[in-house]
Amino acid sequence: MLAAQSTPDKEFEQLIVAFCCNWCSYAGADLAGTARRSYPANIKIIRVPCSCRVNPTFILRAFLRGADGVIIAGCHPGDCHYTSGNYFARRRMTLLMSMLSFLGVDKARLRVEWVSAAEGNKFAEVMTSFAETIKALGENVKLRDLRCKK
Amino acid sequence: MWQEGTAVDLKTTITAKSLKNIFFPQIENLLAFERQGQKLSLEQKQLPAEKTIAFGVRACDIASFNLLDKVFLKQPVDHFYQARRENCTLIGLACSEPEETCFCRTFGIEPASPTADAAAWLVGDDLFWQPKTTKGEELTAAIKDLFTEAEGGDKIVAEQQAQVQALLDKMPLAGFALSDEECSKQAEIFESEVWEELSKTCLGCGTCTYVCPTCHCYDIRDYEVNDKVERYRCWDSCMFSDFTNMAGGNPRTTRLARFRQRYMHKLVYFPANNEGAYACVGCGRRLQKCPVSLNIVKVAKALGVTKNV
Amino acid sequence: MQKIGVFVCWCGSNIAATVDVARVAESVKSIPGVAFAADYRYMCSEGGQELMQKAIKDYGLSRVVVCSCSPRMHEATFRKAAQAAGLNPYLVEIANIREHCSWVHKDKEVATAKAIALAKAAIAKVKLNTPLVSGESAVVKRALVIGGGIAGLQTALDIAEAGYKVDIVEKTPSIGGKMSQLDKTFPTLDCSACILTPKMVEAATHENITIYTYSEIEKVSGYVGQFEAVIRKKARSVSVDRCSGCGICSEKCPSKKAKSEFDQGLRNRSAIYIPFAQAIPNVPVIDRENCLKFQTGKCGICAKVCPAGAIEYEQEDELVTQKYGAIVLATGFEPIDMAKFGEFNYEYCPDVITSLEFERLTNAAGPTQGHLVRLSDGKKPKSIVFVSCVGSRDTTERGKTYCSKICCMYNAKHAMLVKEKYPDIDVQVFYIDVRTPGKSFDEFYRRAVEEYGVQYTKGMVGKITEEGDHLLVHASDVASGAQLSVPADMVVLATAIKPAADARKLATMLTASIDTNDFFTEAHPKLRPVESPTAGIFLSGVCQGPKDIPETVAQAGAAAVKVLGLLSKDKLLTNPCVATCNEQTCSGCLACEKVCPYGAISAEYKLVNVKGLKERRLIAQVNEALCQGCGACTVACPSGAMDLKGFSNKQIMAEVDAIC
Amino acid sequence: MHLTEKEEAAEILRISGVKADNCMQCGKCSAACPAGAKMDILPHRFVWELMNGRVNNLAASNTLWQCLSCFTCSARCPRGVDPAKLIEAVRLSVIRKQGENRLNVDELPAEIDEMMPQQALVSALRKYNK
Amino acid sequence: MQKIEQLIKEKARDLLAAGQVTSVIAWQKGEMFYDNAPGYFDNTEELDALVYNAFCAANLSKYLIANTKKDEKTAVFLKPCDTYSLNQLIKDRRVQREQVLVIGIPCAGMVDINKVKAQGLKGIIGITEDGDNLTVETAYGTKQVARAEVLLNKCLACKGSAYAVSDETIGEPMAVKHAPYDRFAVVKELESLSPQERFAFWQEELSKCIRCNACRDICPACSCEQCLFDNPESPLAGKANNNSAEEQLFHIIRAYHVAGRCTDCGECSRVCPQGIRLDLLNRKFIKDINEFYGDYQAGADADTNAPLLSFDVDDVEPGAATKGRE
Numbered sequence A: 001m002l003a004a005q006s007t008p009d010k011e012f013e014q015l016i017v018a019f020c021c022n023w024c025s026y027a028g029a030d031l032a033g034t035a036r037r038s039y040p041a042n043i044k045i046i047r048v049p050c051s052c053r054v055n056p057t058f059i060l061r062a063f064l065r066g067a068d069g070v071i072i073a074g075c076h077p078g079d080c081h082y083t084s085g086n087y088f089a090r091r092r093m094t095l096l097m098s099m100l101s102f103l104g105v106d107k108a109r110l111r112v113e114w115v116s117a118a119e120g121n122k123f124a125e126v127m128t129s130f131a132e133t134i135k136a137l138g139e140n141v142k143l144r145d146l147r148c149k150k
Numbered sequence B: 001m002w003q004e005g006t007a008v009d010l011k012t013t014i015t016a017k018s019l020k021n022i023f024f025p026q027i028e029n030l031l032a033f034e035r036q037g038q039k040l041s042l043e044q045k046q047l048p049a050e051k052t053i054a055f056g057v058r059a060c061d062i063a064s065f066n067l068l069d070k071v072f073l074k075q076p077v078d079h080f081y082q083a084r085r086e087n088c089t090l091i092g093l094a095c096s097e098p099e100e101t102c103f104c105r106t107f108g109i110e111p112a113s114p115t116a117d118a119a120a121w122l123v124g125d126d127l128f129w130q131p132k133t134t135k136g137e138e139l140t141a142a143i144k145d146l147f148t149e150a151e152g153g154d155k156i157v158a159e160q161q162a163q164v165q166a167l168l169d170k171m172p173l174a175g176f177a178l179s180d181e182e183c184s185k186q187a188e189i190f191e192s193e194v195w196e197e198l199s200k201t202c203l204g205c206g207t208c209t210y211v212c213p214t215c216h217c218y219d220i221r222d223y224e225v226n227d228k229v230e231r232y233r234c235w236d237s238c239m240f241s242d243f244t245n246m247a248g249g250n251p252r253t254t255r256l257a258r259f260r261q262r263y264m265h266k267l268v269y270f271p272a273n274n275e276g277a278y279a280c281v282g283c284g285r286r287l288q289k290c291p292v293s294l295n296i297v298k299v300a301k302a303l304g305v306t307k308n309v
Numbered sequence C: 001m002q003k004i005g006v007f008v009c010w011c012g013s014n015i016a017a018t019v020d021v022a023r024v025a026e027s028v029k030s031i032p033g034v035a036f037a038a039d040y041r042y043m044c045s046e047g048g049q050e051l052m053q054k055a056i057k058d059y060g061l062s063r064v065v066v067c068s069c070s071p072r073m074h075e076a077t078f079r080k081a082a083q084a085a086g087l088n089p090y091l092v093e094i095a096n097i098r099e100h101c102s103w104v105h106k107d108k109e110v111a112t113a114k115a116i117a118l119a120k121a122a123i124a125k126v127k128l129n130t131p132l133v134s135g136e137s138a139v140v141k142r143a144l145v146i147g148g149g150i151a152g153l154q155t156a157l158d159i160a161e162a163g164y165k166v167d168i169v170e171k172t173p174s175i176g177g178k179m180s181q182l183d184k185t186f187p188t189l190d191c192s193a194c195i196l197t198p199k200m201v202e203a204a205t206h207e208n209i210t211i212y213t214y215s216e217i218e219k220v221s222g223y224v225g226q227f228e229a230v231i232r233k234k235a236r237s238v239s240v241d242r243c244s245g246c247g248i249c250s251e252k253c254p255s256k257k258a259k260s261e262f263d264q265g266l267r268n269r270s271a272i273y274i275p276f277a278q279a280i281p282n283v284p285v286i287d288r289e290n291c292l293k294f295q296t297g298k299c300g301i302c303a304k305v306c307p308a309g310a311i312e313y314e315q316e317d318e319l320v321t322q323k324y325g326a327i328v329l330a331t332g333f334e335p336i337d338m339a340k341f342g343e344f345n346y347e348y349c350p351d352v353i354t355s356l357e358f359e360r361l362t363n364a365a366g367p368t369q370g371h372l373v374r375l376s377d378g379k380k381p382k383s384i385v386f387v388s389c390v391g392s393r394d395t396t397e398r399g400k401t402y403c404s405k406i407c408c409m410y411n412a413k414h415a416m417l418v419k420e421k422y423p424d425i426d427v428q429v430f431y432i433d434v435r436t437p438g439k440s441f442d443e444f445y446r447r448a449v450e451e452y453g454v455q456y457t458k459g460m461v462g463k464i465t466e467e468g469d470h471l472l473v474h475a476s477d478v479a480s481g482a483q484l485s486v487p488a489d490m491v492v493l494a495t496a497i498k499p500a501a502d503a504r505k506l507a508t509m510l511t512a513s514i515d516t517n518d519f520f521t522e523a524h525p526k527l528r529p530v531e532s533p534t535a536g537i538f539l540s541g542v543c544q545g546p547k548d549i550p551e552t553v554a555q556a557g558a559a560a561v562k563v564l565g566l567l568s569k570d571k572l573l574t575n576p577c578v579a580t581c582n583e584q585t586c587s588g589c590l591a592c593e594k595v596c597p598y599g600a601i602s603a604e605y606k607l608v609n610v611k612g613l614k615e616r617r618l619i620a621q622v623n624e625a626l627c628q629g630c631g632a633c634t635v636a637c638p639s640g641a642m643d644l645k646g647f648s649n650k651q652i653m654a655e656v657d658a659i660c
Numbered sequence D: 001m002h003l004t005e006k007e008e009a010a011e012i013l014r015i016s017g018v019k020a021d022n023c024m025q026c027g028k029c030s031a032a033c034p035a036g037a038k039m040d041i042l043p044h045r046f047v048w049e050l051m052n053g054r055v056n057n058l059a060a061s062n063t064l065w066q067c068l069s070c071f072t073c074s075a076r077c078p079r080g081v082d083p084a085k086l087i088e089a090v091r092l093s094v095i096r097k098q099g100e101n102r103l104n105v106d107e108l109p110a111e112i113d114e115m116m117p118q119q120a121l122v123s124a125l126r127k128y129n130k
Numbered sequence E: 001m002q003k004i005e006q007l008i009k010e011k012a013r014d015l016l017a018a019g020q021v022t023s024v025i026a027w028q029k030g031e032m033f034y035d036n037a038p039g040y041f042d043n044t045e046e047l048d049a050l051v052y053n054a055f056c057a058a059n060l061s062k063y064l065i066a067n068t069k070k071d072e073k074t075a076v077f078l079k080p081c082d083t084y085s086l087n088q089l090i091k092d093r094r095v096q097r098e099q100v101l102v103i104g105i106p107c108a109g110m111v112d113i114n115k116v117k118a119q120g121l122k123g124i125i126g127i128t129e130d131g132d133n134l135t136v137e138t139a140y141g142t143k144q145v146a147r148a149e150v151l152l153n154k155c156l157a158c159k160g161s162a163y164a165v166s167d168e169t170i171g172e173p174m175a176v177k178h179a180p181y182d183r184f185a186v187v188k189e190l191e192s193l194s195p196q197e198r199f200a201f202w203q204e205e206l207s208k209c210i211r212c213n214a215c216r217d218i219c220p221a222c223s224c225e226q227c228l229f230d231n232p233e234s235p236l237a238g239k240a241n242n243n244s245a246e247e248q249l250f251h252i253i254r255a256y257h258v259a260g261r262c263t264d265c266g267e268c269s270r271v272c273p274q275g276i277r278l279d280l281l282n283r284k285f286i287k288d289i290n291e292f293y294g295d296y297q298a299g300a301d302a303d304t305n306a307p308l309l310s311f312d313v314d315d316v317e318p319g320a321a322t323k324g325r326e
Helices: A025-034 A056-064 A085-102 A120-137 B059-072 B079-086 B134-142 B153-170 B186-191 B194-200 B207-211 B255-273 B285-289 B296-303 C021-029 C046-059 C071-084 C098-102 C108-126 C150-161 C177-181 C192-205 C248-252 C292-296 C301-305 C355-362 C407-421 C441-450 C503-510 C549-567 C591-595 C632-636 C649-659 D005-016 D028-032 D043-051 D072-076 D083-096 D118-128 E002-018 E044-049 E060-069 E080-091 E113-118 E185-192 E195-207 E214-218 E244-258 E267-271 E278-293
Strands: A016-021 A043-048 A069-074 A110-114 B027-036 B039-044 B052-057 B088-093 B118-123 B126-131 B218-225 B228-235 C004-009 C034-040 C063-068 C092-096 C136-138 C142-146 C165-169 C209-212 C215-223 C226-233 C318-324 C326-329 C333-335 C352-354 C383-390 C426-431 C455-458 C461-467 C470-477 C482-488 C490-495 C497-499 C537-539 C571-573 C579-581 C601-610 C613-622 C642-644 E023-028 E037-041 E074-078 E100-104 E124-130 E133-138 E141-146
Touching: A016 A025, A016 A056, A016 A120, A025 A043, A025 A069, A025 A120, A025 C071, A025 C098, A043 A120, A043 C108, A043 C649, A056 A069, A056 A085, A056 C649, A056 E244, A069 A085, A069 A120, A085 A110, A085 C632, A085 E185, A085 E244, A085 E278, A110 A120, B059 B079, B059 B088, B079 B088, B088 B134, B118 B134, B118 B153, B126 B134, B126 B153, B186 B255, B194 B255, B194 B296, B207 B285, B255 B296, C004 C021, C004 C046, C004 C108, C021 C034, C021 C108, C034 C046, C046 C063, C046 C071, C063 C071, C063 C108, C071 C092, C092 C098, C092 C108, C098 C108, C108 C649, C142 C150, C142 C318, C142 C549, C150 C165, C150 C177, C150 C192, C150 C209, C150 C549, C165 C215, C177 C192, C177 C355, C192 C209, C215 C503, C226 C326, C248 C301, C326 C503, C326 C549, C352 C355, C355 C407, C355 C490, C383 C407, C383 C470, C383 C482, C407 C426, C407 C441, C407 C490, C455 C470, C461 D028, C470 C490, C470 D028, C482 D028, C537 C549, C579 C613, C591 C601, C591 C632, C613 E060, C632 C642, D005 D043, D005 D083, D028 D043, D028 D072, D043 D083, D072 D083, E002 E023, E002 E044, E002 E074, E002 E100, E023 E044, E023 E060, E037 E044, E037 E060, E060 E074, E060 E080, E060 E100, E074 E080, E080 E100, E113 E124, E185 E195, E185 E278, E195 E244, E214 E267, E244 E278, E267 E278
Parallel strands: A016 A043, A016 A069, A069 A110, B052 B088, B088 B118, C004 C034, C004 C063, C063 C092, C142 C165, C142 C326, C165 C209, C326 C537, C352 C490, C383 C426, C383 C490, C426 C455, E023 E074, E074 E100
Antiparallel strands: B027 B039, B027 B228, B118 B126, B218 B228, C136 C571, C215 C226, C226 C318, C333 C497, C461 C470, C470 C482, C579 C642, C601 C613, E023 E037, E124 E133, E133 E141
16 A cells, blocks of 8 residues: 655645636736736636536546645625526535545645635735645645656 | 564455455556657566565465466466566465355365465464475475474364365355356357346446456556656456447447356356366355355356256 | 647736746747747737737647737637637637736746746647637627616617617616706706706607616526516506606695605605606606505595596506616616714704705705705805715725715815805815816816805814804814814715615626626726626616716717627627537436526437447537536536536646646 | 934834825814814824824924824724824834923822813823833 | 245236236345345246345345336335435436336345354354344354344434335335444544544545445446546546545545435445445535535435535535534
8 A cells, every 4th residue: 555655855845726717716816917916826727617617526636636735716606607606616615625624635725715806915815825824734645646746 | 465563364264355466466557658859768667576475375366376377477478477476485274164155166176275385274273384386395494493293284184174075065055066068168158148137237347357366357558647658557347338448449338248258258268268277266255245246156057057066 | 739839928028027938938849739839029919910820821730829918808819810810719728927927926937937837738728629619699689778867868878879679677766867866967067957857858758768667677697699687667556658647646645754765855755756847757656665555554545636547556566578688787876874974963963964965955846945945944054064075085994995086076066056046155165185187177176266265175074063053063274284163054975975775686686797895897997898797788877986977978878889789790609618518428317407507408318329329318408509608517417428618627637737 | 223203203103003104184183183272283294294204393292292092083084094093102202212201200299180181180191101 | 024025026926917017126036045136027937036035235226227218117126225216316317207116115124244244153054034133054053143233334324114205115114123323423433533543544444445346336326327437538537546546536536426416325335345434435425415505315305406406695615614623
C-alpha cells in the first residue's frame, strides 16, 4: 500500500486553481486587475460560464494532479446570471466539502466564495487570504496522485 | 506482506482474495519512455529480485500457480512473473477444516497433501514439515535448527488426511465432477440455449474474475505523466463491457456473450489448449463472493457436463 | 495534429511591463501542436489582427490562442478577425495575462511564469475546441419599458417613433414620475409641468405605446429577443373607459386621512384620488387600505355620486402576459430616508423639510398653492437656509458614498426662485463644494450669487435646534474658521437620492447585475453605459446612476437607439455554447431537466444504435434556442452524457491538467 | 532624536491611527462642537493643519484643553475621520513633553470651587490621569 | 418464512398461468442452502426452484430495468426495503411503473452467512429456522444460533415493515427483532476523530478495494447505461487504483453520484468481496442531507425532487456547514 509521503525538496511552492464564473467573479478578477490590486501569483483562474458548471470531478482531478487548494468563486446567491446556478453549486460544494473532511482531507483546501462583478477589492482579499491558508496547511499529500506531481 | 509482529492466522481455510497477486500484481509499471526532441529514451523497469517465502499456501492455490505457469511461462515468457515466481519458495499447508464451498478434489487436487516446494501439516500445535523440491531442500537446510526429527509423523499426517477426505465427503459439493468428454463438445456447448437463462441475472461486475486464482487477463495502458509516458499493466475482467473494445468495435456487446465466454474459457477452451487441465482449482471463492451466487458448479450442472461419481 | 498559432500581446506596456512577452512566445513554441508563436505590441489593433490573419493563411492554422487582456474585453474582436481569415470563430481561445497576471503581479519573473502557465492552459483547451455555429432565434418586435417617469417616457417615445410597439409599466396611478412633482427645472427655469405634460400626452396618444399604470411586473422569463413578462394590473376599482375624470368622487369621499404621496405627505388625500391634475390617465384609484367600503363594508358614496357609474368595487387584479424582444429599466429614484440623520431634527421640526417637499411648497398645484409659507405657523419665512450634501458623500453606513450630482443645481434654482418671488427673504446655502459642471451650469449658480444675492457659506451644517419660534442652524464657516449659529425660519435639506425600492427585486427577476448601492450595473462604464451585461436589458435614467433631467433624456434616447438596434434584426445569433446530449450514454433519467433554469430540456423516445445494438430509449433533448449555456445539467448528469459546447468536460479537464 | 515638524505631524497621525486624508474639509465637526466657540483652532482646521504637516500651532492652541472629548465630531463626521482622537493625540504628545503641562495636579485647590462646571472636572480628570 | 414461500409460489403460479405477466422475478435455490440467487421464472415448471428463506437479501428491483425495456409485464416480489429502491428507479425513469406488478412480501430480517461462520462454524451443510433461533447443521456437529446476532448489517437499520410501493401484499408484516441501532453511530464516531485518524481509517479501508465494480453494479441507484468509469471518452475512466488518491477518487465519485438517490439499502457493503464499509460513505451523505436540507428518505415516494436536484434560497453556506466538526 503506497504511503503518501511529502517530499519537501525545495521551498514549498503552493499551486491553487480558481474556478471563476464568467459573469461575476471573473469580472471581479478583471476589476481587481484594473484596480491594480495584487494577490499571490500561484493562483490560476479557469473561466466557467457559471459556478454550477464546476463538476466535483474537476476539483478532485485538480487535487489528484497536485493542486494544493481549489477555490470556486461565483455570484452572490440571488444575483446569478442564470437565476439558480449558484444555488445548485452551493449544495454540491457543501456536500463535497463535508465528504472531503469526512475522508480526512483538510477541509480548508476547498473553498467557496461569492464575489460580484463590482467587488474587485474583495476578490484580491479573498485570494490573498486563501493563499495564506493554503501556505499554512502546506503541500497537499493526501489526495495527490504520486505519479503526476512534477 | 508480513511484517514483524503481525499475528499469523492459520485457521482460515481460504483467503478472500486469491494469492495470484504475489506473482501477478493488480498494477505493475512495465516501462517508461520519454521524448527529447526527436530522440526517444526507453527506461525498462528492473525485474523484482527480492527473495520471498509464501507460507501457508493451500493446495488449491498451489495448483492455481501451476495453471498460471502454463500461461505466463509459455513462450513468450512474462519476465516479471517469472522473476517473482523463481524468487519465491512456496510452502503449502494442508487443509484440516475444509469449507462447504471447497471442491478441489473435482480437479484432482489433494487438499491434505500440497505439492509445493515444501509441504506442512498443522496438527494440534505442532507443525510437520516435508521438503519436496530443491528450493524446499535449500530452505529446510537454511533453517534446519528449527526442526526436530518427527518420529511417527507420517502416521499422524495420514490420519489427518483421511479425516479431511471424510469431511469433504459430507460436503454438498462432494459428488461434483466434470466429464472431460462432455466438456470437449465445444460447438454444442456454445449453441446451448441454457446461457440465456443463466446469464440473465449476472451483473457483469468482475468480482469472480478478480478473486479467482486462475484468472490471468490483463489490460495494458499508457499513462501520460508530465513529459514522460508510463506503460502499466493492470488486471482486467472479461465480464466488463469494454473488455473486448478493439479498433474494429466490440465483438462481445451482450452480457450473454461475455458470461458464456468466461465459463467456456474455464471449462472448454483452456483444457483444449492445455492438455485437458481445467482452468479452475475448486477453491470456492467465487461461490462465496458472487453477489448473485452464480458459479461454475451451477453452470456445469445446467450445461450437463458433469458426471456422477 | 492541430496547427495552433499563439499570439502574445504587449498591450503597449500594460503586459510587457511585468511579463517577458518574448519569453512567453518562445516557451510555447516547444509545445506539441503549436505551429506559430509571436508577440506583437497591440494585438487588438488593425496591425495585430492582420498579423493573425496572415499567420492563419500562411501556416494554415487550425486553432488560435491570443494571450492578451480579458476575454470579456476582446474575445469578440479576435473571433471576428479569425472568421475574416476563414477560421471558425469558436476555434479561438484567450489567455488573460493582463487583468489576471501582469496587472496583479509585480515581480517580472513570477508574472512571466504565470503567463506561460495560463498560455499552456489555453493551448490545452483550444486543442479540444470544436467549430461551432451560432443558432438563430426570432426577435419579438415589441419593447417593454419598466417605469413611467421622464426616462421611461422618452425611451418609449423614441422607440415608438421608429415604428415599434412599446408597453410602459408604471407602478403609481399615473405616469410622470418624480419630474411631475417638480415646480421649475434648471438650468432654464421653465416650468416642469409645461415641458413634461406634452410628452405624457404624446405618449398616451401614440398608437404604438400602451401604458399600464398602477401596475407592476410579476415575473419575467426567457432571454434576449424572446422575453416573456407577466404584468400585474392592480385593480383601480374604477372603469377607465367610463370615467370622465370629473373628480366628484374625490370631493365627496369621506375618508380624507391618507397622506398624499404625490405631495410628499404635506397634505392629505381622499381614499379615491387622482394623484395630480395633469395625471394620465386622468382616472382615480381607490386606495383600499383607507377606503371605508373595503375596510368596513359600509359607505359606497363614490359609486352613488359618480355620474358615469364608473366605480367597480369588485374589480380584481389582472395578469397580462406579453412577449418582448427588449426590456428597458427606467425605475428612477427616491430621496433617502432622514431617520438616521437625527442632528437635523427633521422629524421634530416641521420647518425642516427636504428639497422635494420644498418643490411641492413652491408648486402652484401644491398644498399651499405655491405660497411659500412655514409649515409650523403658515407665516411667510424671513430667512431660509439650504443645506447641501445631506447623506451624500458619506462613507459611514448612515448615508451614500456617492455625490447625488443634482442637488447643487437645484439648491441654486430654489435659492433664485425664492429671491425672485420674495426679494426680502434672506437665503443662505451651506455647501462643501458647489458642483455645477457643464454648459451654462456654473453661470446659473453664479447668477444666484451675483444677481440675486444668495449667500453661499462653505461649511457643513452640524446641528439644527429650535429656539423660540425659529430654528438655529449650527454650522462652521470653513473659510474663516468661525463657528456660526444662524437663525432661520425654514431649513431645506438637499437629501441624497437612491434607486427606487424594488430595483433589486427587478434585477433578480431579469438577472440584471446590480451594485451594492442598488444602481443597475452597466455593461461597461465608458463604452456601454446604457446596456446591462445581460443581453436584451437596457438602462435609462437614474436607475443606472444619479443624473439630472438633461442627461436622463439623453440617456433615454441612447437606450432607445440600442433597443432599435436589437428590434430591427429579424434574427438574433444565439450563443452557440449550449448543452448537448450524447445519445449513446444518456440513460434518460432526466436529472438534467430538473436543474435547467430555462426549461430547455425535454425527453423523447428514440431508436439508438449502441455498439450494434438497436434499442428504443428515452433520451434528453436540448432546445438550443432556450439553452443559455450555464452548465448546471452537465454536473447533474451522472454518466457525463450531457456536455457543454465551448466548455466541455474534456476541455476543462485539459485546462486543469495543464495548470496542475 | 529631534523630529522636524513634518515628521512629528506624521508621527502623531500614525499613533492616533486616524486616516486624516479622508477629510474633505466639510466643517461638520466644527459646526457640531459644543466647545467650538472657545477654541482658537476649530476641529476641521485642526485636521487640516495635521494633514499639511503643521503641528506646532496646534500644540500651542487652546483647542487641546477646550476639547471635552465628547466625540460628537467623530460621530457626525461623514468621512469616518476621528478629529477628537487627533486632538487627544496632540494633547498627549504635549503632556509627554515634560514641563509644558498646563496645570499640575497638586496645584488644584484643596476644596473644589463650586462654580467649576461639572464638565470641566470630568475632562480635566481625563486629561491628567493619563 | 416457510409458509410465505408457499404463498409466493402459489401467487406466481396463478400469475403465470393466467398470463397476467410474462415473467416473475424472485429468488431461486443455489447449490448450498444459503446462496440463493435472484432468478427469472418464465413458466410454472421452473417455480419449484423458487425459494424464500432467511438468505434472500438480494434487492431484485434493479432487474426490472432490463424487462421494462422489452414492454412486457413483469411481476416482482419485493421486501419492504427493496420497495424504496424501486421507487427511486421509477423516479429516475429507469423502470416504467405500469409494466411492473409489485407484490410486497414481509421480511423478518435476513441472515449474514459470514456472521454465522464468525461464530466458529465451518463446513455448514444446512440451516433451519425456528422462531427467533437458527439450528446450523455442519460437518462438525450442529449448533443453535440466535437470529438477532447474525442479521445482516443492513437489516439492523431496517426501515420498518411498510412497503413504499406495492400493488398487492402477501402475509402479515413481520418486525425485525434486533438491538436498538443508530445507523449513523459509526459515522458520528468517525466524525469525532481527528482528520489524521480519519484519513488513516479511510486509507486503510479503501486500500483493500480491487475495483471489481460489484458495489456499482448491484446498486439500484447506479443505473446509468454506460458508467463514467467504463466510458473511454471520460477522463476518469480507469480499471485499477494506482495509488490511494485514485482509490478515494473512485469511491467519492461513486458515493457522490448516488447522493440524494441512495435509499440506504446496504447492498453495496453486503456484496463487497473485500468487506469495505461502503455504506458509511453513503450514510455520511444521507446524514449531511438530513442535517442541511431536512430529513429526506430517497425512494419514500416516486416524485419528490432529489436534494441535489433542487435548492432553497437560504441554504447553509458551504464553509459554515462543516464548522465545528473538524
